[in-house]
Amino acid sequence: MIAVLVIDMQNAYFEDPALASRQTEIIAACNSLTSAAEEAGAKVLLVGTVHERDKSTWSLNMLEDDQGFIFRGSEQAGFVPGLLTADYPRLSKTRDSAFFGTDLAMRLRNWGVDTVVLAGVSAHNCIAQTAADAFAHNFKVIYAAEAIGTENAEAAETVLRVFTREYRQNVLPLDEIHQLLKTA
Numbered sequence: 001m002i003a004v005l006v007i008d009m010q011n012a013y014f015e016d017p018a019l020a021s022r023q024t025e026i027i028a029a030c031n032s033l034t035s036a037a038e039e040a041g042a043k044v045l046l047v048g049t050v051h052e053r054d055k056s057t058w059s060l061n062m063l064e065d066d067q068g069f070i071f072r073g074s075e076q077a078g079f080v081p082g083l084l085t086a087d088y089p090r091l092s093k094t095r096d097s098a099f100f101g102t103d104l105a106m107r108l109r110n111w112g113v114d115t116v117v118l119a120g121v122s123a124h125n126c127i128a129q130t131a132a133d134a135f136a137h138n139f140k141v142i143y144a145a146e147a148i149g150t151e152n153a154e155a156a157e158t159v160l161r162v163f164t165r166e167y168r169q170n171v172l173p174l175d176e177i178h179q180l181l182k183t184a
Contacts, residue, residue: 002184003043003113004144006030007098007120007127009083010048012069012076018151019121023080029147030119031084032174040181043111044088047098047120047130050077057094096129105137115140115184117177119147123156131163141169144177 009030014023034044050072051057062068070076079085091102098104108116116139118127127148131141143160150156163169172180 001042001112002037002040002115002117002181003045003108003111004033004037004117004119005045005047005098005130006034006083006088006147007047007118007130008049008122009046009080009120010070010076011078011080012049013121014080015076016151018153019149022149024082026121026147026149027080027082029144029174031082033117033119033144033147033177034084034086034088036174036178036181037117038086040184042181042184043113045104045107046079046085046088046090047104048077048079048090048092049094049126050092051094059095096126097133098126098130099133099137100129108137108139113139115142117142117144119144121149122152123148123150124152124159128156128159128163131167131169135163135167135169141167142177142180143169143171145171145173147174 014020037044049070051068053071058068116134134141
């Protein structure tokens with residue numbers, strides 16, 4: 001069974017000019033992916049980062065800088081306009097990995113998932129950390145090429161090169177993922 005994880009498609013991340021310039025394209029690719037997954041009966045999970053203003057969920061760098069962001073209930077924490085959210089289940093996280101401090105592994109196992117397709121932002125941070133932890137939990141990983149964005153292309157390329165080689169994870173175009181979903 002395959003699950004599609006759409007990670008951090010939130011307003012805060014698209015404030016960065018490098019991601020803002022690709023926002024429409026990434027949203028369209030994510031929507032295509034989730035629609036195909038839904039049609040094929042695969043699970044879709046929307047993952048978002050949310051922090052508390054009281055600093056209780058802040059990461060070390062946020063604490064050191066005394067500057068938080070993407071607070072619960074803020075416009076920054078909302079999903080980007082145009083992203084299909086339907087009635088998809090949601091998962092809130094406070095760190096880069098969607099597995100860290102969440103029930104993601106349990107949800108995936110309850111659904112009978114063995115493979116996750118990753119989409120969203122950012123390739124070299126949240127996508128990469130989630131992919132590394134997926135490997136640690138023995139889930140296969142597929143990166144949806146057109147549905148992933150980054151503000152640091154060099155770092156993203158390096159991470160994906162290592163993960164595809166060392167963890168045997170695959171970067172696939174949407175049309176191949178659509179076919180895979182139909183046959184899964």
